[in-house]
Every structure is written in C-alpha cells, then in structure tokens.
Amino acid sequence: MVRFIIFAALISVALMIYTVIECARSEAHQVRSLPKPAWFAVIVFLPLIGAALWFTLGRPLSAETSTAQTSRAPDDDEDFLRQLEVWRRQQQRDAELTAREEELKRREADQQKNQSTERPSKETKDHKNKSDGNGTAAPES
Structure with a gap:
C-alpha cells in the first residue's frame, strides 16, 4: 500500500x-x-x-494557437526559396556586369595601344612623302 x-x-x-x-x-x-x-x-x-x-x-x-512553431526544412519554405532565387539572379547579374567591365577595359586598352602605335608610323610616312630630304617636296603618288 x-x-x-x-x-x-x-x-x-x-x-x-x-x-x-x-x-x-x-x-x-x-x-x-x-x-x-x-x-x-x-x-x-x-x-x-x-x-x-x-x-x-x-x-x-x-493546439494550433500554441506558441511552439513547427520547424520546416529550408527547401520547403517558399519565402526562403524565393529569396534564394533572387540571390542567385543577383549573383549572376553581378558576374555578367564584371565580365562586361573587364571586356570594356580590355578593348579600351587595346584601342589606346593601337592608337599610340599608329600615330608615329603615320607621322613618319607623311613626313617622308612631303619632303625628299633636301627640302623640296616630292610628288605625291
């Protein structure tokens, strides 16, 4: 007992x-x-x-009104998936923008390089065509 x-x-x-x-x-x-x-x-x-x-x-x-929340896996949460997709698209846009900026910088550098190499050779050609070395102008062809 x-x-x-x-x-x-x-x-x-x-x-x-x-x-x-x-x-x-x-x-x-x-x-x-x-x-x-x-x-x-x-x-x-x-x-x-x-x-x-x-x-x-x-x-x-x-029981639905209790303060305890049921935990859900992240891949079941629609808001999380939506936010993940937005983040992925933003990362993709950033990568594309960086690639475009690099391409633009490369083109500008090539263009400046080409302009700097073209000017002296063009000036020397023009100078040779205009004078024959003794002060008289050579005929242009």
Whole structure:
C-alpha cells in the first residue's frame, strides 16, 4: 500500500509540473474561464483536480494557437526559396556586369595601344612623302 501511495504521489507531482508548464506557456488571452494566476493557484493547491480542471476548462481550445512553431526544412519554405532565387539572379547579374567591365577595359586598352602605335608610323610616312630630304617636296603618288 505504501508503494502505491508513493507511486500516486509521483504521478500527481509529475502531472502538476506538466500542467503548470503548459499553463505558463499558453498565451494569457487564450486561457479560458480564469486568469492565468488563478489557474496556477488551482493547479498547485488541488494537484489532481486542478490538472483535470485545467485540461477541461482552462486550456486553450486548439493546439494550433500554441506558441511552439513547427520547424520546416529550408527547401520547403517558399519565402526562403524565393529569396534564394533572387540571390542567385543577383549573383549572376553581378558576374555578367564584371565580365562586361573587364571586356570594356580590355578593348579600351587595346584601342589606346593601337592608337599610340599608329600615330608615329603615320607621322613618319607623311613626313617622308612631303619632303625628299633636301627640302623640296616630292610628288605625291
């Protein structure tokens, strides 16, 4: 008989702790019948009866309203996937822009290089065509 009383006391304490935690985690505006502090008093001072009353009269109606959020995998979250796609497109645009800038810089450098090599040779050609070396102009062909 003593073992049964100890077992019943342990079950009663465990149920009371569970009920107090559940009462504490529930939103104040969702608790039914009594305010939360009153429910704490009922649960603590009437362990088995208080727990039964909480589950029947005070507990919020649905489990959906609890504050615990269900975790979802990132690949199931539409917002995450949308944000990932936006990030990927931005990275692609940045890479294309960088490639275009490099191509433009390369073309400008080639163009400047070509202009600097063309000018001296063109000037020397023009100078040779205009004079024959003794101060007289050579006929143009």
